Amino acid sequence: MKLPLNSIFILASTALLLTSCELTEVTNPYVTEERFIPSFQSLQTWLNGVRRQASVTVGTVVEFSELVSDNYFNNYTQSSKVFDNPEINYFDQDVANIQASIHKLMEMSKFGLTKLVPLQTGDVNQEKAELLFYQAYAHILGADLYVGLPTEALGEIKSPLQLLQEAISLLEEASSLYAKAEDKDACTILLARCHHRMGNIQEASRFARQAATSPLTLRQVQYGTQNGPSNNFQSAIFSSTTNSFAPLPRLDFLDPKYFHQTATVFEDEKPIAIAKAEEAFLILAEAAAAQQDIGQTKQILKDLLNDVISKRPVIMLDDSRDTRNGGNRNDYPITEVSVKFDEQTTAKEGLVRDRSKGDIPAYKVSGTHVTSRDIDAVRTQDDALYLIYLMRQEIFIAEGRRMTDLGIRFPISQREQLSNNHVTNEHINAIIPDFIPGNRGMDDFVYDKSSATVTMRHDMNKVLVQNKTSPYVMPFIN
Template sequence: MKIFLKKTLIILSAALVLSSCELTKVESPNVTDDVYVTTPYITKSWIVGLRRQLALTLNQVIVNTELVSDNYFNNRTLSSKVFDIPQIPNYDLDVNNIQSAVHRLRELSEFGLSAVVPADKSTLPTEKAEMLFMNAYAHLLSAELFVGLPGSAKGPVLSPNEHYNLALSALEQAIALQTDPNEKLAYTLVKARVYYGLGNATKAKEAALAAMANKLLLKQVFFDGQNSAPNDFQTYIFSSTNNEFAPLPRLDFLDPKYFHTTTIAQDQKPVSFVKSEEAYLILAEAQVSENDLGTAKTTLKNLLSDVVQKRPVFSLDDKKETRNGGNRTDYPLKAVKVKFDANDSPREGYVLDRQAGNIAIATISGTKVTTTDIDLAQSQDELLYLVYRLRQEIFFAEGRRMTDLGIRFPVSNTEQLNNPNVRPEHGVAQIPAFIPLNRAMDDFTNDTGSGIVTMKYDMNKVLIANKKAIEIFPFLN
């Protein structure tokens, strides 16, 4: 399943509000609501606009959340310099940009459902289903990424659980209307993700098992480098002359997930935002949380053999990669050994020598976790550690890690100034007490004498040590 951005110009009506605080309207003096919605086959063009907005929303989400997490470090100056700390003030422009993008996706879907679909008698059930799915996904992002967000223009701030429940309602309607079997499974997998966020293990397992009917289920967003909708993260990690973002050395083998081999404009790699790997990971985490370790091990082994090992791997010439951003000049460029923290044993294969020849890059899902690692895990904590290490590596560069760390953005100050429903507590980011500050999540030492790079923190180990914290491990808390 692919979501393409076609070369289609959509004129949005003057009355359409694209963010909850009415900061971003697209106005045309020549087009009114009444004229616009009577355009023939308007549903089809509206869906193209929704797909474009989904791509633009994921740009904001992925770039910023990957910086907040331990996945990537901003090694230059073109993006937030404080998210790496992590420091997330509500007046930060990036906070407002993320919030506005999510709001646009939600309100575009709502306008499509309330105005476009009723006016266009040619609308297909599958087209309405896609609008509902986009609406559900906007509420899902609102729930996962923010301490709370309004659910309407200048409306009350809804809690994450309220957004999750709105997402569920839209997904149920979308599934009922959708006739394409794989799309139906993709919607079901997103439903499992919503139940996961709600901490409902029973329902999450049920939806995950249903989605596993297609072991290689995949839904991607495609970008358009020729029509102002490029993959921004690809620019930061590959296409830019300077290497703007650098991965944590122990994740070096997964970078760059997005790259170009022809021209930048023509070769924009897609983002996988729904994939069957998640079903296995949700199921395994539920089983581990229930202390059903043997069954969880089988689920994780099946994940590796039935899914990850069957995903594509690309042979990439990445000799131009020198980690030359400038903020840190000690990133390893040769195939050195890595320690996840000071107490770890040195491991090989995590940092690649890109001058030695082409490197193998997993374009959908990659991991260094093996069946041997799974067999050796004996306790709940050891197996839960592997689940979260798998989540980090498989969802790498997809904007998911920040949520697993229990971090949430505040409601933006711009929203607060325009919406009387925003209270002071909504303007404070959720950063759990166990999160290391002062950029320590991204920190490491590079001992060139021994050829060993050591991470300051193994954040998956930190998560396990704090597994009872209310911000993380939804099936345990």
């Protein structure tokens, strides 16, 4: 018997591959469903494959969504040449690949839950909880990144709201099964994220307060074994001889987040965070700002600085090879310069590193240039929202989160449209809010060498505040 289209797999040692909703069927005559399911350690073997797929999915999401955002621009790489514009078409192969990767994670988790867990005789609550967690995370990615997605082959298109509601149910069940506090804490952070995205200020605050009691919670996906997967984003920003992705100059001090310090690169590939306690504090601060409680907002942001970010690891790193030597811009500043966030703002120092002078600090989990003095200067709701979204951008850089904060969403892929009659015209159009500048405007800057000053064309956090009532951004305000 063949596995159904959404659950077909090839087993080769411990490497597992699964088709997604729109991929071609693959079969292996030597590893059939009847042989694999009752085999020794089939659940654990499958779970290892799900973990690997989670890493692949997150890596794919980070690579392309960071390009769409104002965090990084394509300075050389063969990755999308149009996402920087941003130009996002349903027939773009990258749109299809991201969707396929999310669907693989969704379907692999579901297969483990429905086909393997019920056959186990021992206590498999922890394995079941982890599969539920990854299935929920795939739903969250679909909700955050796409106009909608099906959750089964040729199925109806679920809206972002529906995807988040399903993710909440999955996370609540996972949390009830997990035994370790750190696993429950990761679920709680994601529950707060779901309710934040839905605009549920009371529920999001409740889960965020609970998560904030464990201020160093950190859940990551792993990279760097001989069997893979590799952290391709690490290669793009650090390991490759050409610096493929370059950060917006005002974010230069946070790059690279992922790097290697050993000669054997594949043994030193950094993990990527998918849930961390910083988010709980940011959600609480945004809730307070939405309710015009500026004093509480400021206190929460100070707690974030003192209790979380200041305790995250900082490594001194030799990054002298990085000369931003891509081909799309040859005017990237590589010495210490002043930075203006737009034409109207005062220049700031220390945001662009001169990497030739010696080791630089590298922030493996979170970093920000925001200080207690900046927080003390907050006077209005707009001041608070600006600082919160600036800190969100800096704290979540290189984690694939910024595109969602900007209100941009991918369309459903053409591959899905051609095979699934539930896909309508509304599903094949990307959401790019009208306040998003085109022609690479989010990534653009002017470097005045005579004054050693770099000026951003647009301060996108200021733009977000100006458009805070848009249905695409700042969910607590709408």
